[in-house]
Amino acid sequence: MGGEPTSFLFGYVVVRGELVVGGGVVVGGRVVVGSGVVVGGGVVVGDDVVVGRDVVVGGDVVVGGGVVLGGDVVVGGDVVVGGSVVVGGDVVVGDDVVVSGGVVVGGDVVVGGGVVFGGGVVVGGDIVVGGDVVVGGDVVVDGSVVVVGDVVVGGSVVVGGDVVVGGDVVVGGGVVVGGDVVVGGDVVIGGGVVNKSGTCQLRKGTCG
Structure with missing residues (x-):
């Protein structure tokens, strides 16, 4: 599912623009994914998640429900992002990080x-x-x-x-x-x- 220039609707998942997805990815309902997003293998995405443009998510990441990942965010491998977390700006999250629910991360x-x-x-x-x-x-x-x-x-x-x-x-x-x-x-x-x-x-x- 990579490189397609048009928008797609998979159930309640909306994909806008180009998208690269690794194997074994599970995506919940009512998820919106912007263009230029790269998602590694083994990622699990909960319901009501928004992933902005040019976001990179490494392998074996768990993204809880209600999470917002803004544009240009980079998330490493083996990361757990709890529910209702908001990450925006030029944020880089390394490997093996745990971000509990309700956390807000913004800026450089x-x-x-x-x-x-x-x-x-x-x-x-x-x-x-x-x-x-x-x-x-x-x-x-x-x-x-x-x-x-x-x-x-x-x-x-x-x-x-x-x-x-x-x-x-x-x-x-x-x-x-x-x-x-x-x-x-x-x-x-x-x-x-x-x-x-x-x-x-x-x-x-x-x-x-």
């Missing part, structure tokens, strides 16, 4: 392999999230943020501004981090800590 975002996003997370701006990062539920990450290494971010955390977090860092629930902050190397930031302005550099130790 790069998500490395092995990352787990909890439910209700909002990620926007020039964000880089590296490998093996776990982000809890209802977290907001915005601005020029870089999160890399074995980082764990608890629930209801807000991270904004020019923030860099890297290397064996644990950020507890309810923390607010913003403005020219660098956190790196075996750091634990306890729940309820607020750092909204100024410059803060934590290299090793405990805050909170």
Whole structure:
């Protein structure tokens, strides 16, 4: 089913323009797929999904119901995208990533392999999230943020501004981090800590 220039209707699935689909793909009902989309083998797509133009979805990906993948999004292999997730902008999602239901990802975002996003997370701006990062539920990450290494971010955390977090860092629930902050190397930031302005550099130790 690739290279055809016209639109097709397969049951409740609407395909607009050219489409390349690998083997063993299962697509639910009321799905809309834009032109130039590439879908790898073994992909499962739920109901009421919208896939925008020029989206690339790797092999063995599960896309839950009600998901919106905007234009130019790239999703790696072995990724799980929960229900009602919205991904838009120049977003690249690496292999073995889990995006829980209700997550919103937008802007120039790069998500490395092995990352787990909890439910209700909002990620926007020039964000880089590296490998093996776990982000809890209802977290907001915005601005020029870089999160890399074995980082764990608890629930209801807000991270904004020019923030860099890297290397064996644990950020507890309810923390607010913003403005020219660098956190790196075996750091634990306890729940309820607020750092909204100024410059803060934590290299090793405990805050909170």
